[in-house]
C-alpha cells in the first residue's frame with residue numbers, strides 16, 4: 001500500500017472517494033474476461049475529469065508503480081490483469097462524457113470511458129451511424145475499443161474501430177498531453193500517432209479524448225439465414241460471396257455444436273441437425289439491397305445452402321438472436337471457456353475449418369466454432385475446466401497447433417481481441433525476432449521504465 005502522504009496526494013487530486021484502497025475494492029479489478037489468474041493491484045484510482053490523468057500518471061510513474069488503464073475489463077487477451085502487486089489500476093469509467101456530436105461534419109468527440117452502445121444510440125438519435133458493434137458493446141468502452149482495435153458484426157462492409165478514428169489525445173509517461181489527428185476527414189499532418197495508439201493495449205499512453213468519424217445510416221437492410229450439410233460447404237459459400245464481389249454488412253457462421261448449445265440454452269428453433277449455419281445481412285439503398293440479397297441467395301444455394309429470408313423486423317431480429325446467444329450458450333457448458341480468434345484470408349476458410357475439426361478430434365476436446373466468417377475471423381471456443389490439468393494441457397497444445405496452422409494459411413493470431421498476455425508468446429511465430437526487437441526499442445522510447453501495462457503484447 002502506498003504511504004499515507006502519497007495517498008493524501010492522490011486524494012487531493014481526485015477526491016478521497018475515488019482512491020480505492022480496500023482489499024474488496026482492489027479484488028474487483030484483479031481480473032478481466034479471460035481465465036488468467038487474478039492479480040490484486042496495490043491501488044485503484046478513478047479520475048472523474050480527463051485533466052486529472054496527467055498529474056496522476058506523472059506521479060505514479062515517478063514513484064515506479066506499474067500502470068494498467070482499465071475501461072470495462074471485457075477484453076479477451078488478459079489486457080487489464082494487473083502486471084504485479086505493485087500495479088496501480090486507473091479506471092476510465094467516470095470519464096464518460098460525449099462532448100460533441102457534429103451532424104454537419106459527421107464526427108463526434110468523446111471521453112474514453114463512454115460505453116460503446118450508449119455512444120451508438122446517441123449517434124443514432126442524432127440521425128447518424130457509428131458502425132463498429134463488438135458483441136460486448138453494451139459494456140465495453142470506446143477507449144478499450146480503440147486500444148484493442150475492436151471489430152464487430154459489421155466489420156466486413158464497414159471496417160473496425162480504427163476506420164472510425166480521426167484523432168485522439170493521450171497522456172504519456174511524463175503526464176504530458178499529446179494531441180494527434182483532427183476533426184477533418186483527411187489529415188496528413190505529422191506522425192500518425194492515432195495509428196500508433198490504435199491496438200496499443202495501454203502500453204504507450206493513456207487516451208483521454210477521441211474524435212470518431214460518423215456516417216449516414218443505411219436506408220434499408222435484408223437479413224437471411226442458410227443451413228448447410230457440412231462446415232466446409234458453408235465456408236465455401238463465404239468464399240463464394242467474397243469472390244462474387246458482393247459485400248454484405250454482416251456474414252456470420254455458427255457450427256453444429258454452437259447451434260445445439262443455443263437450443264439447449266434458449267430453444268429458439270434452430271435446426272439441431274444442420275452442420276453449420278450462415279447469417280447474412282446486406283444493407284444500403286433499397287434497390288441495391290434487393291439486388292445484393294438475390295445475388296447472395298444464389299451463391300448460398302449453389303453451395304448447398306437451405307436459405308430463409310427474414311420477412312420483417314421481427315424475423316430479422318430472430319436471425320441475429322442466434323448470433324447474440326452463441327458465446328453465452330457455449331460459455332455456460334463448462335467451468336472454463338477459452339475463446340480464440342484465428343483469422344485467415346477468406347479463401348482459406350474451408351482449410352481453416354478442416355484444420356479446426358482435425359485439432360478438436362486429435363486432442364479430444366469439446367469446442368464450438370462461430371465467428372465473423374466474412375472477415376475470415378473464427379472464434380473456436382474451447383469448453384473446458386481449468387482445474388483439470390490433463391485437459392488444460394491438451395487445450396494448450398490444441399491452441400498452439402491452431403495458431404501454427406492459421407499462420408501457415410497466411411492468417412494472423414488475432415483478428416480483433418488483441419495480443420495481451422494470451423498471445424504474446426506466439427507473436428514471434430507471426431512477425432519474427434527482428435520485428436519484436438524493433439517493437440521493444442520503440443516501446444522503451446515511450447516508456448523507459450517499462451511501467452505501462454508491462455507484461456502485455458511483447459513485455460519489456
Ligand SMILES: Cc1cc2nc3c(=O)[nH]c(=O)nc-3n(C[C@H](O)[C@H](O)[C@H](O)COP(=O)(O)OP(=O)(O)OC[C@H]3O[C@@H](n4cnc5c(N)ncnc54)[C@H](O)[C@@H]3O)c2cc1C
Nearest residue numbers: 071072073074075079135141143144147150151201202207
Ligand atoms: C461477451 C464478449 C463479447 C465480445 N465481443 C467482441 C467483439 O465482437 N469484437 C471485439 O473486437 N471484441 C469483443 N470482445 C472483447 C472486448 O469487449 C473488446 O476488446 C473491447 O474493446 C474491450 O473494451 P473495454 O472497455 O472492456 O476495455 P478493457 O478490457 O478495460 O481494456 C482493454 C485494453 O485497452 C486498454 N485501454 C482501455 N482504456 C484505455 C485508454 N483510455 N487509454 C489507453 N489504453 C486503454 C487497456 O489497458 C487494455 O489493454 C468481447 C468480449 C466479451 C466479454
